[in-house]
Amino acid sequence: MIKSLYARIVLTFLASVAAGITIVYFVANGLFTKELNETLQSSATAFSRDLVRIYETLPFDEADALVSQMNQLPFYYVRIYDETGLLRSYLPPNGPPIAAVTPEQVRQVVGGEMYRNVPQSPDQFVIGLPFQTARGTHALFAQPIYPTSSLLAKWILTILAYSFAAGSIFLLIAAPFLVRPLKKLTKATKRLAEGNFDVKLDIKQQDELGTLARSFEDMARELNQLERMRRDFVSNVSHEVQSPLTSISGYAKALQTIDLPDRERKRYLDIIIAESDRVSKMGDKLLKLALLESQPHPLQTAAFKLDEQIRRVIVACQPQWSAKNIRFELDLPAVTLTADQDQISQVWTNLLGNSIKFSPEGGTIAVSIEQGAKDVTVRIADTGIGIAPEDQKRIFERFFKADRSRNRRQSGSGLGLAIVKQIVSLHHGGIRVESEPGKGTTVVVTLPQPPPHA
Incomplete structure (x- = not known):
């Protein structure tokens, strides 16, 4: 078991942040993956339609030249087929694996139908659109390669990792300031246990630790006052009891005198009886006061x-x-x-x-x-x-x-x-x-x- 409060605070924080990061990751991934995929597919469809309009409007070679200069092109795999096979392809070097396009899919699109696959992985989405040129019917297939849900997850994890690291560093710096008042309280407790009630913690915080420190100082003052009262009580009792006991002892010794007159002997006995009654009454009053002060009475x-x-x-x-x-x-x-x-x-x-x-x-x-x-x-x-x-x-x-x-x-x-x-x-x-x-x-x-x- 970890005994250091500092270590417990740090480990508790790190465990809490790690649990929070895990929860945030799954929640964010679940909330935004579907929406992001729909957005990406919609964007890919719109981009493909723009390419189709370009090829249908301009001659084939001019359309190729224009498409090759488009700023959006590096974010897509673009392939153009005719009835005989692949005519053009724009394949940027970086990106997810290229989704396969089968001859049957090509024939389907060349035949005038739009093609949309249902991919196992969001980054394997492909859309196929037919278009007409002077050379005949062609099929354009586009596959988006710009940020997908996997990349979003990577971004989320990266942000959370940096947050975790920054928070850990901040906690390692701040934790000693949190633990310092408790260390002062520990030292003060040891001083109280040794009988030193003059304790001043000098903790100015206004939070729960500050309240605890001020309560501790109040307790120390109360204990100091009680200790003074105890010492005064013992001193007073000793003084009050010593006086009659001295008289009793002195007159009892005087009674041992053989030739003591009866008159003096009687006076000494009266004094001894009176002082004994005084001690007895004091004991009764102390007992009564103790009973009255007992809680509950x-x-x-x-x-x-x-x-x-x-x-x-x-x-x-x-x-x-x-x-x-x-x-x-x-x-x-x-x-x-x-x-x-x-x-x-x-x-x-x-x-x-x-x-x-x-x-x-x-x-x-x-x-x-x-x-x-x-x-x-x-x-x-x-x-x-x-x-x-x-x-x-x-x-x-x-x-x-x-x-x-x-x-x-x-x-x-x-x-x-x-x-x-x-x-x-x-x-x-x-x-x-x-x-x-x-x-x-x-x-x-x-x-x-x-x-x-x-």
């Missing part, structure tokens, strides 16, 4: 009261906001939403948890619902520390923490908003953040509202 949709769900989540968070004397302002009209109830509840739990966590003592959190014709909008606004503009685009990334200095004192893995973003996306909704540092943060969640019959 089934949604257990059902109709439920959205306003009642948000109230239940607020009540469930009471220990957290009561400890900070946070006040809630609610504008929750009755709204029915069709969605995955458990997942949407997780959205409000994460968002309200963040608002409570970053709100100051005695702060306010406002929650409102606005129902539109095609969607439902939920706003959760707090009076917390706010988010810097450069961080607002990244807060939905895994492990990203906007206020890093504050987060050192706040528990959290940076996965909550990533989970929220994924849940909202699965519901074909949208989420955005409006915030200014020191002036609080407003999270706006928009969920599609299907018609009542859905």
